[in-house]
Amino acid sequence: MSTLLRGLKRFAAASPGSIDITAVVAVTDDGGSSGRLRRDFDVLPPGDIRNCMVALSQDETLLARLFQYRFATGRGLKGHSFGNLFLTAMTGLTGDFSHAVQLSSEVLSVLGRIYPSTASNVVLEAELADGRRVNGETRISRATSRIERIRLRPRTPHPLPETLGAIRKADLITLGPGSLFTSVIPNLLVKGVAEAIAESPALKVYFVNLMSQPGETIGFSASDHVQAIHAHCRRRLIDVCVVNTGRIRGKVLESYRRRAARVVENDTEKLRALGVQVHEADLVRMQGVRPAAKIRHDANSIAAVAVELAQRAGARNHKIQMEKFER
Secondary structure (H helix, E strand, O other), X not given: OHHHHHHHHHHHXXXXXXXXXXXXXXXXXXXXXXXXXXXXXXXXOOHHHHHHHHHHEOOOOHHHHHHHOEOOOOOOOOOOEHHHHHHHHHHHHHOOHHHHHHHHHHHOOEOXXXXXXXXXXXXXXXXXXXXXXXXXXXXXXXXXXXXXXXXXXOOOOOOOHHHHHHHHHOOEEEEOOOOHHHHHHHHHOOOOHHHHHHHOOOEEEEEOOOEOOOOOOOOOOHHHHHHHHHHHHOOOOOOEEEEEOOOOOOOHHHHHHHOOOOEOOOOHXXXXXXXXXXXXXXXXXXXXXXXXXEEEEOHHHHHHHHHHHHHXXXXXXXXXXXXXXXX
């Protein structure tokens, strides 16, 4: 999500007032710095939200770098990022994580709004193909058996009212790119969110991951991703599927293959059979030095697709409203 937000910020900054961005971020992380703070201070995990705040920050110099600074040494400090500690401290001061995110966003001059998917302290539970049940995002992402279903505990956490309001007003709702079972689907399991998205007049778009993810989506095609979302929501949700047509090849793939990760197949005919439109674009870039480079979405490319689709959906919704008014 932070990659998409970073690209959208540039479009929003270039044309002030034309793009209104709201990000809803999963709060199930239980590993690394976020997991430690969650256990020690009983707060929601701040890491993913911190990344999104920095991505939307208009101050990309010292302050944003400070939020991403990670302590390399120090008893109790090693591995923590300053931004995670800042959000935790702000939560202690305000007594409310959502309010802490809002105030921290003001400090960073964030261009948009960021909400946790729920204020409840939720834990992920996975039911695997071999019959086991695994609790916790970190353990789930390391599973060797196929994930059949993801659940939240407690079962029916409530969303923030602001999230439902943003869904109702949106021209475009995007899902992904990101970990299917531990980042994308958990947001849709929060009470009332999937229903609100289904009822929204917005265009619902899924950005397909470039590579399969070990522990989550080994062997998944693009249509498998969409079907997993629909199965968990118990309804058809996705209108458009955005797939990459840029070539991914060479030695950069070797490190992925060693972990059984493969390029996600764009099975467009199956997508269309599911009633989903397919939007194709070259979206890939390499991050780092080959052959150890990482395959990532290009922020500007996916943001350009999102803006194009949002403009198209906005024009459609405006036309529908005008026709209703005239009648």
